[in-house]
Amino acid sequence: MTDQVATTEAPEDWEPSEVQRERNEWRRRRTLRSAVIAAGSTLLLLGIIGGLVVSSPGWERVQATYFDWDKAVSSFPAVLEGLWLNIRVMALCAVLIVALSLTIAVMRTIRGPVAFPLRLVGTAYVDIFRGLPLLLVIFLLGFGGPALSLQGLPTSALFWGCSALVLSYSAYVAEVFRAGIESVHPSQRLAGRSLGLTYGQTLRHVVLPQAWRRVIPPLMNDLVSLQKDSGLIAVLGVVDAIRAAQIQTAIDFNYTPYVVAGFLFCCLTIPMARLTDRYARKKGYHGAGGHL
Structure with a gap:
């Protein structure tokens, strides 16, 4: 041999x-x-493209209004500090969204007539918050939540803005989780039950691990979207990157801080998007994100 x-x-x-x-x-x-x-x-x-833009009649005015280097340098620290708040909001909301959406997805996939109320609640939740625009949810909770004066809940705009993000995004992410759970072949459940596992143990040890691996690429896309939409809480007066840019712009009506904020957001979201596409292609999701 x-x-x-x-x-x-x-x-x-x-x-x-x-x-x-x-x-x-x-x-x-x-x-x-x-x-x-x-x-x-x-x-x-x-x-x-650059030649067409530079040769346009209003380029000098646009350059002075949107691409003022001195204004960009002076506003950069304030916008960067606001971006740090966006990052923290995104990280905290992402954890809460995963927990809430997974719970809703499990509620919608429980079998049997006894679990009908749970399925009904989960379906109603998804239908309502997928039907409402995110900005409208932020307005409703941001202005209506503090007015309720609920015992034990903060009245800050940041808390209610984050709550709106969690509630809205959980409806979308719950559907992603549900699709992952239902994509696991029924024989996997039967195999787990034949080994003596309970329904909950089968769900935890057999179904969810397989579903989680399948939904990671779309979840990463939702994370990229959440990073951008975290800037919507600025409408409630929270000083994030967008609000900080607005404050800097109001000083002399130069819109360069908005360009700075957009550049910083791109520095976060573009690498995350490329990482998502690379991971999806690595896992066999051919065509995800295209090819550069």
């Missing part, structure tokens, strides 16, 4: 054949040629 294994192993002095070397060289030249063409076409397109 040892001799047979030794004979099947590739020799240490193995070298590719002439044909293989030519094929590798052709592939290298093709890759390099594609990269040069892609870079050239991209630069050409950017040059055309």
Whole structure:
């Protein structure tokens, strides 16, 4: 057996054949040629767009109003401090959204007539908060919540703004979880029950682990969207990145702080989006996010 294994192993002095070397060289030249063409076409397109913008009659006024470097530098610390609040809101809301949406998804997938009230409540919740615009929910809770003066609940705009984000996003994420749970083949549940597991144990140890792996890519997309929508709490007066940019703009009516805020948001969301696409392709979700 040892001799047979030794004979099947590739020799240490193995070298590719002439044909293989030519094929590798052709592939290298093709890759390099594609990269040069892609870079050239991209630069050409950017040059055309830039030329049209710069040569427009109102470019000087737009440049002074939206792309003032001194204004960008002076407003950057305030906008960056507000962005830190957006990041904390996103992190806290993401945890609460996962917990609430998973609960709703489980409620909607419980079988049997006894669980009908749970399914009804879960369905009504999803239908209502998917039907209401997020901005409207923020207004309703942000202005109506403190007026209720509920015992034990804060009256701050930040609390109610975060509550609106959690309630709205949980309706969408619950559907993602439900789709993941229902995508697990029924034989998996039957196999768990045949091993003596209860319904809850089967759900926890058999169904949910498989569903979780399948829904990670769409959940990461929702996280990217949540990062952007966290700026909507600025309508309640919370000083986040957008509100800080608005305050800086009100000083001299120069809109460069808005551009700074948009740039900082892109610095967060674009890497997250690329990471999501890469993870999706790695897990076999071909076509997710396209190919660069």
